Amino acid sequence: AQKITQTQPGMFVQEKEAVTLDCTYDTSDQSYGLFWYKQPSSGEMIFLIYQGSYDEQNATEGRYSLNFQKARKSANLVISASQLGDSAMYFCAMREPYSSASKIIFGSGTRLSIRP
Amino acid sequence: DTGVSQDPRHKITKRGQNVTFRCDPISEHNRLYWYRQTLGQGPEFLTYFQNEAQLEKSRLLSDRFSAERPKGSFSTLEIQRTEQGDSAMYLCASSFQAYEQYFGPGTRLTVT
Numbered sequence: 001a002q003k004i005t006q007t008q009p010g011m012f013v014q015e016k017e018a019v020t021l022d023c024t025y026d027t028s029d030q031s032y033g034l035f036w037y038k039q040p041s042s043g044e045m046i047f048l049i050y051q052g053s054y055d056e057q058n059a060t061e062g063r064y065s066l067n068f069q070k071a072r073k074s075a076n077l078v079i080s081a082s083q084l085g086d087s088a089m090y091f092c093a094m095r096e097p098y099s100s101a102s103k104i105i106f107g108s109g110t111r112l113s114i115r116p
Numbered sequence: 117d118t119g120v121s122q123d124p125r126h127k128i129t130k131r132g133q134n135v136t137f138r139c140d141p142i143s144e145h146n147r148l149y150w151y152r153q154t155l156g157q158g159p160e161f162l163t164y165f166q167n168e169a170q171l172e173k174s175r176l177l178s179d180r181f182s183a184e185r186p187k188g189s190f191s192t193l194e195i196q197r198t199e200q201g202d203s204a205m206y207l208c209a210s211s212f213q214a215y216e217q218y219f220g221p222g223t224r225l226t227v228t
Contacts, residue, residue, distance in 0.1 A: 004158075035216070043205055045159070045219035091158050095214070102214040103149065103172070106158025 002027045004092050004107035012113050013082050020067070021077040021110050023092030029053075033095040034075040035104065036066065040088040048090075051075060079112075087114045118142060120220035122208050128226045129198055136194045137223045141210030148191050149217060150183055152176065153205040162206075165191060198227045 003026040013019040025034065036048040051059045051066045059066045067076040079086055092107045121140045129135050141148050147166050151159035162181070163173045167188040177183075180198075185191040195202055205224050209217040 037219075042221065043224065044221040045207060045209070047216050047218060050216060093158070102147075102211075103161040103164060104159075104217060106160070108156070109158055 002029075002032075002094055002096055002105050004094055004105055006092055006107035006110050008110045009108075010111040010113070012115055014115050015084060016081055018078060018080045019082050019086075019112065021079075021090050021092075021112065023075045023077065023107060025073050025075060025092070025094050027073075027094065029097045031097045033097070034066070034068070035093040035095070036064070036075075036077045037091045037093060037106075038086075038088045039091060039109070045091070049077070082114050084114050084116060087112060120208055120210050120218055122206075122220040122223050124223060125221060126224050126226075128228065131200060131227055132197055134194065134196045135198060135225065136192055137206055137208075137225075139191045139193070139208030139210075139220060141190070141208070142218060143189075145210035145212050145218075146188070147211045147213065147217075148185055149209040149211075150191070150193050151207040151209065151219075153207055153222070154203075159205075159207050162193075195225075198225075200227045203227045 005024045032053045034051045038046045049061045049064045051068045063080045065078045089109045091109045093104045123138045149164050150162040153159040163183050165185040180196045183193045205222045207222045209219045211217045
């Protein structure tokens with residue numbers, strides 16, 4: 001069965017520094033999608049970035065980039081030049097490829113706190 | 117605002133009561149999902165609609181839970197005879213086909 005593991009329950013980072021949030025996944029499928037979502041204290045899940053398993057280049061979206069290492073089954077999120085507004089829970093997730101629902105499986109999350 | 121909306125945002129109910137939540141997806145999205153998130157965990161899939169058809173339900177969805185999407189637009193999630201273990205954030209998401217899912221702000225349920 002597919003599984004997402006996030007080993008960092010919490011992280012503290014100084015403002016303007018870069019931060020890497022770890023994510024490893026387990027799947028026997030060749031085709032899958034990986035996501036990162038941000039959840040501020042308000043509760044809404046905000047989509048940040050997506051990486052397809054066949055994408056050859058790492059995905060980037062503004063200050064977010066996904067360090068995709070397929071052989072290691074890791075999909076770490078890198079946030080450059082962190083800002084106070086980046087303080088939130090961050091979830092790594094994977095879309096089941098052959099499920100008709102394409103439902104998303106989430107990790108347990110990492111709470112990121114940015115220090116001024 | 118053209119995002120996913122959910123109502124109510126917060127609900128406090130007594131054990132044994134029935135509750136109903138509503139989700140309005142992004143208008144052009146044909147898929148709608150319900151997830152449940154307990155404290156300190158990531159969301160867990162509950163059920164999924166493609167247009168008005170409910171195509172998949174999780175084992176987490178007991179007989180006390182029912183979801184509908186009568187006209188393929190908004191959806192409702194009802195919980196009958198609520199239990200304290202039902203206390204959680206209930207998240208709705210929508211997508212066009214299997215593309216990225218966009219989430220609503222959630223309904224936080226507290227069962228006392």
